[in-house]
Each structure stands twice: as structure tokens, then as C-alpha cells.
Amino acid sequence: MVIEHAVHGRMDDRMTQWYAIDTDIHHDYHDKEDLYPYLSQTYRERLRDYGFDEGGGLYANNGGVLGRRGDTLDPADPEDTTTAAKNVGNVITNLLDGAGINLGILTGSTIKGTSSMTDLDYASALCRAFNDYSINHWLAADPRFRFAMAVCSQDPEGAAAEIDRIGDHPGVVAVILPCGAPRAYGQRFYRPIHEACARNNLTIALHFAGEGGGINPAPTAAGYPSYYIESRLPRPSFYQAHLASFVFEGLFQRYPTMKVAMLEGGFGWVPAYLWRMDSDWKGLRYQTPWIDRLPSEIVTDHVRFASQPIDEPDTPEDLLTVVRWMHGERTLMFATDYPHWDWDDPAQPFTTFPKELRHRIFVANALDAFPKLAPSLAPSAVAP
Amino acid sequence: MTAVKHPVCPASALPSGERKIVEVGGRSIGVFNVGGTYYALRNSCPHKAAPLCLGPITGLVTGPEPGRYVVERQGEVVRCPWHGWEFDILTGRSLYNPHHVRVRRYAVSVERGGAANRDAGDPRVETFAVSVEQDWVMLHLDR
Numbered sequence: 001m002v003i004e005h006a007v008h009g010r011m012d013d014r015m016t017q018w019y020a021i022d023t024d025i026h027h028d029y030h031d032k033e034d035l036y037p038y039l040s041q042t043y044r045e046r047l048r049d050y051g052f053d054e055g056g057g058l059y060a061n062n063g064g065v066l067g068r069r070g071d072t073l074d075p076a077d078p079e080d081t082t083t084a085a086k087n088v089g090n091v092i093t094n095l096l097d098g099a100g101i102n103l104g105i106l107t108g109s110t111i112k113g114t115s116s117m118t119d120l121d122y123a124s125a126l127c128r129a130f131n132d133y134s135i136n137h138w139l140a141a142d143p144r145f146r147f148a149m150a151v152c153s154q155d156p157e158g159a160a161a162e163i164d165r166i167g168d169h170p171g172v173v174a175v176i177l178p179c180g181a182p183r184a185y186g187q188r189f190y191r192p193i194h195e196a197c198a199r200n201n202l203t204i205a206l207h208f209a210g211e212g213g214g215i216n217p218a219p220t221a222a223g224y225p226s227y228y229i230e231s232r233l234p235r236p237s238f239y240q241a242h243l244a245s246f247v248f249e250g251l252f253q254r255y256p257t258m259k260v261a262m263l264e265g266g267f268g269w270v271p272a273y274l275w276r277m278d279s280d281w282k283g284l285r286y287q288t289p290w291i292d293r294l295p296s297e298i299v300t301d302h303v304r305f306a307s308q309p310i311d312e313p314d315t316p317e318d319l320l321t322v323v324r325w326m327h328g329e330r331t332l333m334f335a336t337d338y339p340h341w342d343w344d345d346p347a348q349p350f351t352t353f354p355k356e357l358r359h360r361i362f363v364a365n366a367l368d369a370f371p372k373l374a375p376s377l378a379p380s381a382v383a384p
Numbered sequence: 385m386t387a388v389k390h391p392v393c394p395a396s397a398l399p400s401g402e403r404k405i406v407e408v409g410g411r412s413i414g415v416f417n418v419g420g421t422y423y424a425l426r427n428s429c430p431h432k433a434a435p436l437c438l439g440p441i442t443g444l445v446t447g448p449e450p451g452r453y454v455v456e457r458q459g460e461v462v463r464c465p466w467h468g469w470e471f472d473i474l475t476g477r478s479l480y481n482p483h484h485v486r487v488r489r490y491a492v493s494v495e496r497g498g499a500a501n502r503d504a505g506d507p508r509v510e511t512f513a514v515s516v517e518q519d520w521v522m523l524h525l526d527r
Binding site (some may be wrong): 063069340341345348 | 440468
């Protein structure tokens with residue numbers, strides 16, 4: 001497949017023959033009623049009458065227009081105006097066709113709020129309904145879609161059962177774990193989820209959501225800041241905490257083929273994190289001796305970072321240095337974060353990078369991160 | 385340098401607080417009516433080439449101290465629909481760095497019967513029934 005054009009971007013000629021994989025697209029159900037066919041009467045009535053905590057209530061303001069790219073508002077669909085894309089046709093038109101995305105992973109939106117809920121059975125039922133709805137209404141709508149499924153992460157046994165229920169669907173490529181959680185995700189408490197992902201060849205995908213909501217701890221390490229922008233800036237700390245847990249709990253020793261994707265956490269912080277990880281480990285190795293090589297090598301082998309939001313150094317050329325420092329030829333993969341207001345247009349970033357590196361970022365590293373992607377594609381589709 | 389005047393629309397079709405996006409000479413340009421005066425900006429944000437002129441039209445928000453918001457110059461600022469960069473509609477200058485980050489602006493005039501008087505209009509400009517009795521919004525582009 002060839003990228004034909006970009007509606008708003010500047011498409012340079014080196015880009016035109018390239019395949020672009022988007023590792024983070026936010027979709028949602030259009031109306032509550034969409035989930036009713038997949039819910040018991042009890043939960044259907046509860047959703048109808050009371051809804052659920054969708055997360056984000058702590059900082060209800062956002063950016064752009066209603067939290068999304070203002071130019072994607074559809075006058076013909078007044079419901080499709082939130083931070084999540086609710087209209088599958090608009091995503092196909094604006095993103096897949098319009099921006100030139102050849103393969104896109106749907107990561108959900110408000111459903112991640114279930115990770116902060118107290119009622120595990122209701123939370124699990126909502127995830128199950130959302131998963132079935134997404135398979136039936138989004139995966140079925142376009143062969144370019146893939147899906148990162150929702151689970152109730154605070155109920156590892158229930159999450160594992162859900163992963164086993166639909167994990168062998170060819171379009172399901174990952175399991176979303178929202179960053180807001182009462183425990184670090186590498187801990188053995190979550191072993192049923194680790195096991196289920198491993199036996200279903202699914203990637204663990206961390207995504208920002210649920211911090212400070214419901215049962216989860218404060219949205220920053222310094223408690224509850226006043227303003228939305230303050231809540232955004234410490235986001236990498238959640239990815240950092242879970243990443244350390246994955247590495248030093250020995251997740252990747254236990255599951256040698258396991259991959260972890262970090263979505264919407266950015267990547268400018270990664271180089272310093274890897275350096276510190278290695279220097280700390282050299283002096284503290286004896287405390288976690290099952291880590292038998294540089295932890296940065298473990299991260300480079302097992303963890304992939306989605307690009308959005310892309311940092312903008314004062315000197316733009318310095319971005320290449322950051323990418324080199326994080327071993328981006330193996331660890332960095334592209335994401336638009338559509339339809340969020342701070343999305344990244346695939347036509348714009350990394351245009352001055354060497355062609356091989358661009359291929360790694362836009363295609364190859366995503367195929368590494370999500371092992372179930374490649375078997376569904378023609379080899380010619382992903383050649384450099 | 386001489387300017388070419390392109391008819392945009394009858395003045396009555398672009399009321400105060402509204403904007404109109406036109407394609408002229410391969411360029412997308414937003415024409416704004418701010419309190420009866422017309423301004424035009426390139427419809428492309430210098431940050432990421434987003435369609436800047438489609439963004440919310442708002443005011444200049446300042447804050448002398450936390451928790452205090454002062455909104456002035458209502459209707460004189462456009463905020464990019466993508467990443468939210470703000471621009472002064474009157475000058476094309478960004479609010480965060482007015483001396484270095486700006487969007488191209490164009491002169492606009494209002495002329496009676498303008499569409500009939502145009503000297504070398506682009507044929508792709510949207511056409512209207514021409515009346516010499518009407519005031520027309522005219523966009524000036526360097527030749």
C-alpha cells in the first residue's frame with residue numbers, strides 16, 4: 001500500500017512509498033446503547049442509569065477543541081466531538097485515508113477508566129462488552145484496523161479469563177494496562193495477566209489513564225496539582241515506575257518473547273532513564289542478581305516506545321541525537337494519538353532522518369512490538 | 385511589488401466574529417471580520433502546517449496571578465485547532481513569541497462592486513452574483 005497524500009501535512013517525496021503504522025488510535029463506542037447487546041440486564045441498566053467513572057474527571061479541561069483536533073469535528077455527527085473517535089467512518093476518512101495510515105492499532109479511550117473502579121465484576125463486564133463491540137464494529141469496518149483489548153487490570157484472574165476468551169482473534173494484538181494502578185505492573189500480583197499475554201502472543205501495552213481516579217493513587221508523585229498542564233508533565237513517571245518493575249521483577253527472563261509497548265508516554269526521557277538504570281545496576285546488581293546483563297539491553301530487546309507526543313528540542317536537529325541515544329532504531333515506533341489535539345501527523349516528524357531509521361520508526365519497530373501484526377501482512381507491504 | 389485584488393465575498397456574507405476560508409493561487413487563506421474590520425491570515429500554522437484559521441476565535445487571556453483570568457480583545461485571537469498555538473488575527477503574530485513566530489497576513493479592503501472591479505482575479509475564487517451596488521471584501525495578494 002502506498003501513502004497517497006496527506007490532507008494537512010507536507011508530504012515529502014521520500015515519504016511517498018512508505019508504509020506507516022499508527023500504534024495509538026483512540027476509539028470509543030458511539031452511544032451507551034452500543035454496549036447493551038453485550039451486557040447482562042443488570043449491568044445494562046446500571047450503565048444506562050449511572051454510567052461509570054470514565055477517568056479524567058480530576059482535570060476535566062483539556063486542549064484543542066473539546067480535547068481533540070478541532071478540524072475533525074463533524075457537524076453531521078454531534079456525538080463525535082470528544083477526546084475519543086466515535087465515528088468509524090470519520091477515522092477511516094480523516095486518518096487512514098486522509099493522513100496516510102496503512103495499519104492502525106485501536107487503543108480505546110474512556111474504557112480505561114474501569115481500572116479505577118471498585119466493583120471488579122461490573123468493570124470486567126464493561127471491558128468485555130467494549131471488546132466485543134470493538135471487534136464487531138471497528139475491526140470489521142476496515143482491514144487496516146487492529147485492536148489493543150481492554151481488561152480490568154485490578155482483577156488479574158478476571159483479566160486473564162478475558163484475554164483467553166478473545167486473545168486468539170487475529171485482529172487483537174495487545175492488552176492495554178492503564179498507567180494508573182495501585183501496584184507496579186511487573187509484580188507477581190499481576191502474574192495471571194503476564195501468563196495470559198504470553199500464551200496468547202499478545203503485547204502488554206501501557207497507556208496513560210486512570211491516574212488519581214477511584215482506587216488508584218494520586219496522579220503525580222507530589223499529590224494533586226492544580227492545573228491540567230501540571231497533570232500532563234509528570235506522565236513519564238508512571239511509565240518509568242512500571243518499566244522498572246517489569247525489568248527488575250524479571251518479567252523478561254520469565255517470558256523471553258514478551259514485548260511491552262509504551263503508548264502516549266513520549267520518548268525524550270528515555271535516554272537518561274536508560275543511562276541511570278545501567279549506572280545504578282552496576283553498583284546494586286547483587287540486590288537483583290537475576291538481572292544478568294545491562295538493564296538497558298533488556299529494555300532495548302523487549303520494550304518499544306510510541307513517539308507521541310514528540311519532543312521539540314530548541315534546535316530541531318537535536319531530535320536525531322535523542323533518538324540515537326535511546327537506540328531508537330530498535331525502540332521507537334510511530335503513533336498519531338488521533339484524534340487528540342496534540343496528535344502527530346505522519347507526514348511531518350523525522351523527515352530529515354536517514355531512510356532506514358525512518359523505516360524502523362514507521363514500520364519495523366511496530367512489527368517487533370506487536371508480534372501478531374506481521375503474520376497478517378503481505379511481505380511486500382513491509383519491505384523497506 | 386503590485387498587489388492583485390481577489391473578491392472574497394459580499395461584505396454582508398461575512399458578519400463580525402465570523403471567518404471565511406478561501407483558496408487563492410494555491411494558497412488557503414482565512415479572512416476574518418473582527419468588529420467590522422477585515423483581516424486575512426495564511427491558513428497554515430507555522431508549527432505543524434495545521435489549518436490554523438479553522439480554530440476557535442477567542443480573546444487575549446492574561447493572568448496577573450494564579451486563579452485570576454483577564455480576557456481582553458475578545459474576537460482578536462485565533463487558536464490553532466491542533467496544538468493550540470494562539471495568533472493575533474490583527475497582526476499574524478503568535479502570542480507566545482510575537483517577534484519570531486508569526487503567520488503570513490494579507491491586506492483586505494472593502495470595495496463597492498468589488499467583484500466587478502477586480503483586475504486579475506483567480507478564476508478558482510468562489511464566484512457570486514456580481515452587483516455593483518454591493519460592498520465586497522477584497523483580498524490583496526502580491527503579484
